[in-house]
Amino acid sequence: xxxxxxGAPLDRIMRPVHRWVWGDVDRRLRKLLTFADVxxxxxxxILRAAEVTPDPLLRRLYLExxxxxxxxxxxxxxxxxxxxxxxxxxxxxxxxxxxLPGGHGLDDLSIEGQPDYRLLAFLHVAEKAAxxxxxxxxxxxxxxxxxxxxxxxxxxxxVFHMNYTYTQLTRVSPQGYRRHVWHARAKRLWNRYLRIAxxxxxxFGGVAxxxxxxxxxxxxxxxxxxxxxxxxxGWTSISRNGNQSPRxxx
Amino acid sequence: MKILGIxxxxxxxxxxxxxxxxxxxxxxxxxxxxxxxxxxxxxSAIEWCLDRAGVDPSDLDAVVFYERSMLKFDRILTxxxxxxxxxxxxxxxAIKNSLGEKVWVRGIITSHLGVPxxxxxxxxxxxxxxxxxxxxAPTRRAAILTADGVGEWATLTVGRGERRPDGAAEMTLQRxxxxxxxxxxxxxxxxxYLGFAINEDEYKVMGLAAxxxxxxxxxxRTLIRSTPDGAFVLAPEYFEFQTTASRSYSSKFVDLFGxxxxxxxxxxxxxxxxRRFADCAASVQRxxxxxxxxxxxxxxxxxxxxxxxxxxxxxxxxxxxxxxLAESGFERVFVPPAPGDAGCALGAALxxxxxxxxxxxxxxxxxxxWGPSVDAQELARASREDxxxxxxxxxxxxxEAVADELAxxxxxxxxxxxxxxxxxxxxxxxxxxxxxxxxIRDRINRDIxxxxxxRPFAPVVPAEAAxxxxxxxxxxxxxxxxMSGVFPVxxxxxxxxxxxxxxxxxxxxxxxxxxxxxxxxxxxxxxxRRTGIPVLLNTSFNVAGEPIVxxxxxxxxxxxxxxxxxxxxxxxxxxxxGASPDRSLKExxxxxSEGVARSGAV
Numbered sequence: 143x144x145x146x147x148x149g150a151p152l153d154r155i156m157r158p159v160h161r162w163v164w165g166d167v168d169r170r171l172r173k174l175l176t177f178a179d180v181x182x183x184x185x186x187x188i189l190r191a192a193e194v195t196p197d198p199l200l201r202r203l204y205l206e207x208x209x210x211x212x213x214x215x216x217x218x219x220x221x222x223x224x225x226x227x228x229x230x231x232x233x234x235x236x237x238x239x240x241x242l243p244g245g246h247g248l249d250d251l252s253i254e255g256q257p258d259y260r261l262l263a264f265l266h267v268a269e270k271a272a273x274x275x276x277x278x279x280x281x282x283x284x285x286x287x288x289x290x291x292x293x294x295x296x297x298x299x300x301v302f303h304m305n306y307t308y309t310q311l312t313r314v315s316p317q318g319y320r321r322h323v324w325h326a327r328a329k330r331l332w333n334r335y336l337r338i339a340x341x342x343x344x345x346f347g348g349v350a351x352x353x354x355x356x357x358x359x360x361x362x363x364x365x366x367x368x369x370x371x372x373x374x375x376g377w378t379s380i381s382r383n384g385n386q387s388p389r390x391x392x
Numbered sequence: 393m394k395i396l397g398i399x400x401x402x403x404x405x406x407x408x409x410x411x412x413x414x415x416x417x418x419x420x421x422x423x424x425x426x427x428x429x430x431x432x433x434x435x436s437a438i439e440w441c442l443d444r445a446g447v448d449p450s451d452l453d454a455v456v457f458y459e460r461s462m463l464k465f466d467r468i469l470t471x472x473x474x475x476x477x478x479x480x481x482x483x484x485x486a487i488k489n490s491l492g493e494k495v496w497v498r499g500i501i502t503s504h505l506g507v508p509x510x511x512x513x514x515x516x517x518x519x520x521x522x523x524x525x526x527x528x529a530p531t532r533r534a535a536i537l538t539a540d541g542v543g544e545w546a547t548l549t550v551g552r553g554e555r556r557p558d559g560a561a562e563m564t565l566q567r568x569x570x571x572x573x574x575x576x577x578x579x580x581x582x583x584x585y586l587g588f589a590i591n592e593d594e595y596k597v598m599g600l601a602a603x604x605x606x607x608x609x610x611x612x613r614t615l616i617r618s619t620p621d622g623a624f625v626l627a628p629e630y631f632e633f634q635t636t637a638s639r640s641y642s643s644k645f646v647d648l649f650g651x652x653x654x655x656x657x658x659x660x661x662x663x664x665x666x667r668r669f670a671d672c673a674a675s676v677q678r679x680x681x682x683x684x685x686x687x688x689x690x691x692x693x694x695x696x697x698x699x700x701x702x703x704x705x706x707x708x709x710x711x712x713x714x715x716x717l718a719e720s721g722f723e724r725v726f727v728p729p730a731p732g733d734a735g736c737a738l739g740a741a742l743x744x745x746x747x748x749x750x751x752x753x754x755x756x757x758x759x760x761x762w763g764p765s766v767d768a769q770e771l772a773r774a775s776r777e778d779x780x781x782x783x784x785x786x787x788x789x790x791x792e793a794v795a796d797e798l799a800x801x802x803x804x805x806x807x808x809x810x811x812x813x814x815x816x817x818x819x820x821x822x823x824x825x826x827x828x829x830x831x832i833r834d835r836i837n838r839d840i841x842x843x844x845x846x847r848p849f850a851p852v853v854p855a856e857a858a859x860x861x862x863x864x865x866x867x868x869x870x871x872x873x874x875m876s877g878v879f880p881v882x883x884x885x886x887x888x889x890x891x892x893x894x895x896x897x898x899x900x901x902x903x904x905x906x907x908x909x910x911x912x913x914x915x916x917x918x919x920x921r922r923t924g925i926p927v928l929l930n931t932s933f934n935v936a937g938e939p940i941v942x943x944x945x946x947x948x949x950x951x952x953x954x955x956x957x958x959x960x961x962x963x964x965x966x967x968x969x970g971a972s973p974d975r976s977l978k979e980x981x982x983x984x985s986e987g988v989a990r991s992g993a994v
Contacts, residue, residue: 182937186426186427186937186938189949190426192949193943193945193949194945198777198778201774201778202778205952208949208953209953212953222656223656226656227654227656227657344488347484348485351483351484351487351488352480352483352484355472355480355484356477359473360476362473365473366470366473366474366476367474369470370474375573375619375623376569376619376620376621376622376624376625377621378567379567380546380551380567380568386516388513388744389510389512389513389514390460390514391460391461391462391463391497391498391514392460392462392463392466
């Protein structure tokens with residue numbers, strides 16, 4: 143594997159965290175299933191790019207890229223599913239969610255109306271980061287040959303993706319390709335900040351709302367339950383026909 | 393009057409434009425955003441509808457939202473209070489969800505479209521369903537039944553409507569069953585229990601039901617009891633959908649039916665576990681049908697009307713629709729092509745037009761093709777650029793050529809005119825194949841749709857030949873128009889229609905009138921001349937997890953990456969060039985690690 147896929151400095155620093163994640167089977171399978179969704183979503187975005195680009199060569203390359211990503215999604219899903227099947231406590235494992243909005247959250251790609259150079263730069267930076275991180279993951283799953291084989295296979299594709307995106311970027315924007323790559327990096331950083339900020343806001347909001355739930359709601363619970371007890375079962379006559387304002391949201 | 397209808401924020405958002413009482417455009421957001429079941433505010437769909445009609449937002453007389461969002465919020469809050477303290481986990485998310493966007497509909501519409509607030513209207517969720525069913529049906533007077541998971545508070549309503557010859561229209565919903573007592577939620581709970589995605593995979597439960605026996609009816613009847621007035625109640629201790637968003641069924645439910653299915657396990661119908669799941673599906677399906685038939689029968693007795701308009705997500709259940717037709721006493725059952733929430737966009741606009749503004753009722757064209765049209769030239773250009781063999785043919789030779797290919801066992805991607813509004817491919821965005829063998833069905837499942845083996849494919853047949861192959865009751869042609877009913881394949885044809893005959897001998901047949909899709913009708917006739925059987929397998933033109941294709945290039949990209957042999961868009965025919973084209977691109981496009989390194993090491 144080319145040396146460019148040795149992993150970003152930040153990922154190398156975070157290696158103990160990655161080891162903690164991949165060292166546990168439940169966390170590992172959750173990660174694999176998350177990757178499955180992310181790769182599939184990414185594949186669909188790139189597929190969209192293939193459908194809207196006016197450039198025939200890019201259309202073919204995007205299509206190949208999308209097919210790869212969708213296949214990666216399948217590989218991750220099948221491996222995750224195999225691990226789920228081997229676990230007795232699959233319900234607990236599957237229902238524990240990830241607090242960070244991702245996938246179709248703030249990392250959403252905007253394809254329509256975007257010039258190809260912007261997408262190519264974004265894809266190049268994203269593929270390179272993914273390849274670096276997958277290199278580290280591959281080393282951390284030495285005890286799991288099937289999962290390791292998936293990372294090996296995907297890494298081979300990622301090298302192609304990194305290269306064609308860069309080559310095509312220099313073709314479609316020979317003057318500004320470096321600037322586009324730096325811009326894509328800055329955007330990626332900004333999106334990462336937004337993700338963390340949104341997750342933090344969500345966390346604080348959740349804590350505040352939970353506190354409100356236990357402090358403010360109880361007095362109204364009695365009324366709500368009394369109203370429920372008084373509700374007739376079965377059919378309820380609809381009396382509001384004709385006298386409800388068409389402009390009312392109530 | 394120009395009225396825009398909008399449905400959004402739960403699942404499958406959509407927009408529809410009604411001009412002078414007649415729809416001119418309607419499309420689901422997912423068809424344009426390419427995200428399946430896209431529930432976001434349908435700005436692309438709105439823009440497309442307005443563009444299609446050449447209407448500026450400032451020209452709109454009204455924008456109608458398909459439900460009363462604050463009333464829905466009221467239900468969410470009330471349910472949280474009633475379930476206190478068990479709702480503490482779901483409460484923050486529910487509030488964030490609602491206050492984040494859903495309750496600010498008026499502001500969202502104003503900011504996106506710039507229309508003044510006085511032009512923004514709201515309808516009841518079930519009134520939108522009812523209007524979509526009533527005002528699009530070719531009937532003058534009809535009883536109305538709507539059923540879904542939940543709207544604001546209602547989960548099922550009954551009423552009646554009339555479209556008088558003088559243009560006056562009337563629609564009255566007389567009574568309702570209220571949340572949490574919901575047939576839709578009961579079915580969705582089993583969908584989740586059987587390891588499928590709720591609000592999406594309910595039709596898998598219906599497909600699975602045919603493999604099972606309804607041996608658990610008593611258990612299901614424990615969950616849903618009839619009330620003396622002919623309605624029903626759910627036993628709340630078996631459900632959790634009213635208290636949490638993470639699970640629909642309770643531990644008591646699991647005690648009653650056994651462990652739920654792991655979504656990642658295949659269903660092995662030869663194993664006791666697989667048969668248990670199939671029996672569960674068969675049992676809930678039977679109970680759903682029984683309850684609906686009872687309610688429809690009661691409605692028929694009360695109204696004495698021969699026609700029933702049935703809307704809401706539950707109306708997508710073709711088995712139940714067929715039983716309502718056969719057993720309730722109604723002579724005709726009208727289910728619109730988009731009975732679910734997407735169809736509410738059209739229903740809300742029609743309701744506002746006829747009821748709020750009292751405009752004269754007009755007949756709505758009886759077809760589902762209200763979406764964007766396919767551009768055959770776009771397909772021809774892309775195919776030529778990629779060196780695929782392309783032909784442009786007149787209608788007659790095209791039909792003959794495609795029929796030859798179908799008879800030779802090829803699978804055809806078929807795009808024609810405007811795309812369908814609603815979840816079903818009814819002949820304008822379809823994958824077509826010969827219906828005769830299970831092998832081709834398995835091939836489509838394996839190479840194209842990538843879906844479970846137990847799921848059947850639907851046939852399409854010209855109306856004039858339908859009774860020869862399918863055992864259609866009186867009114868069956870109407871229900872089959874939009875693929876809304878499941879009917880028996882005649883026993884003598886089951887062997888030769890094995891690709892579209894489900895394990896119980898039934899099929900969700902589309903009965904095609906020539907006027908609705910003349911080119912597909914001509915293709916069926918051409919195919920019939922070759923094989924003696926003018927029937928084709930017709931499934932939606934998409935692969936698993938993706939919306940049905942809309943534009944020619946979406947059909948083309950789907951064609952390129954799955955096992956479709958031939959792609960047709962209008963007069964353009966594209967053949968697949970060899971196997972898996974462009975794999976050589978990986979070798980052909982030069983790359984070097986130096987090139988990557990130049991872009992800066994990660």
